[in-house]
Amino acid sequence: MKCKVCRAHAVVDIRRHNAAFCQDHFVDHVNSQVAKAIKEFKMVTAEDRLLVAVSGGKDSLAVWDILMNLGYDTTGFYLDLGIGGYSGRSKEAAVAFADSRGVKLIVRSLREEHGFSVPELSTLTGRVPCSGCGLNKRYEFNRAALEEGFDVLVTGHNLDDEVATLFGNVLGWNTQMLGRQRPVLEERVVSAGAARAFVRKIKPLIRIAERETAAYALIRGIDYIVEECPMVEGNTQHRYKEALTLLEEASPGTKHRMYFGFLKNVSDRFAEDRGATELIPCAGCGAPTVASGAHATGELMCSFCKTKALAQARRAEREDATGRGVKRR
Ligand code: SF4
Numbered sequence: 203m204k205c206k207v208c209r210a211h212a213v214v215d216i217r218r219h220n221a222a223f224c225q226d227h228f229v230d231h232v233n234s235q236v237a238k239a240i241k242e243f244k245m246v247t248a249e250d251r252l253l254v255a256v257s258g259g260k261d262s263l264a265v266w267d268i269l270m271n272l273g274y275d276t277t278g279f280y281l282d283l284g285i286g287g288y289s290g291r292s293k294e295a296a297v298a299f300a301d302s303r304g305v306k307l308i309v310r311s312l313r314e315e316h317g318f319s320v321p322e323l324s325t326l327t328g329r330v331p332c333s334g335c336g337l338n339k340r341y342e343f344n345r346a347a348l349e350e351g352f353d354v355l356v357t358g359h360n361l362d363d364e365v366a367t368l369f370g371n372v373l374g375w376n377t378q379m380l381g382r383q384r385p386v387l388e389e390r391v392v393s394a395g396a397a398r399a400f401v402r403k404i405k406p407l408i409r410i411a412e413r414e415t416a417a418y419a420l421i422r423g424i425d426y427i428v429e430e431c432p433m434v435e436g437n438t439q440h441r442y443k444e445a446l447t448l449l450e451e452a453s454p455g456t457k458h459r460m461y462f463g464f465l466k467n468v469s470d471r472f473a474e475d476r477g478a479t480e481l482i483p484c485a486g487c488g489a490p491t492v493a494s495g496a497h498a499t500g501e502l503m504c505s506f507c508k509t510k511a512l513a514q515a516r517r518a519e520r521e522d523a524t525g526r527g528v529k530r531r
Pocket residue numbers: 320331332333335336431432433434437
């Protein structure tokens with residue numbers, strides 16, 4: 203196996219591109235694929251300040267590294283989810299990477315900010331851990347980007363992530379999510395002329411497969427956390443990924459064709475389902491929430507505040523019950 207560019211010994215082959223690369227040319231290839239995605243989908247301008255959400259895993263650290271290589275103004279953001287030793291080790295990986303590159307990493311903790319971790323939230327509300335986790339991440343990433351004055355929020359979603367999400371959205375015909383599944387989600391405001399409510403969100407790794415980000419991280423000496431989150435068990439997206447990887451092995455390029463075919467030929471058909479809904483500020487925290495849903499239910503709270511209030515109420519009930527138990531003894 204020889205490098206497509208220099209004919210030296212190749213270390214990575216990419217079957218869907220029918221190409222193999224030596225270490226240096228693989229790094230060039232990954233950087234150029236990210237630059238191509240950024241240009242094609244007009245993700246950022248040269249002046250934008252980018253906040254990169256990092257988990258300590260290979261994808262988010264790789265995208266941060268690549269954006270720095272491409273000359274963008276980046277800062278990392280790590281949210282401690284409070285998932286036992288896993289969160290501690292993933293934070294160490296994120297901090298070590300930032301230190302090794304001499305770049306700024308903002309660290310916040312869910313428990314310090316709101317009083318609960320992802321496992322505690324799940325126990326208190328009965329919500330599936332990954333669902334509560336996703337809600338928290340979306341909320342906290344956007345809040346941090348707005349509070350710290352960033353123009354764009356970057357996530358490390360790769361081709362495998364996006365095609366698995368697409369697969370799930372098609373299986374359930376979730377037309378609203380199909381309409382919103384774009385590599386760029388433009389910023390939104392609560393009302394015309396108001397300050398930003400949602401910052402622009404971008405996914406620059408859409409042209410890179412998961413095994414390629416792992417190879418990239420290895421070659422670039424990025425010491426990422428390899429272990430998986432202990433709560434991933436039962437995550438349906440995980441199962442979709444496994445199924446799609448079987449199809450990809452049988453027919454290289456399947457994932458790329460499905461995802462980019464969707465963006466090119468299908469996505470706009472769901473434009474109306476994207477939710478051109480009016481946003482209003484949440485009565486609890488001021489964050490944007492969808493006006494139509496809020497009016498329909500008579501509630502003006504965002505999903506995050508509703509979930510947080512439920513967790514706090516359940517915790518108070520438990521403490522109350524424990525207190526009564528102690529008194530009876
Ligand atoms: S596996 Fe689930 S709980 Fe763990 S980090 Fe991912 S979304 Fe959060």
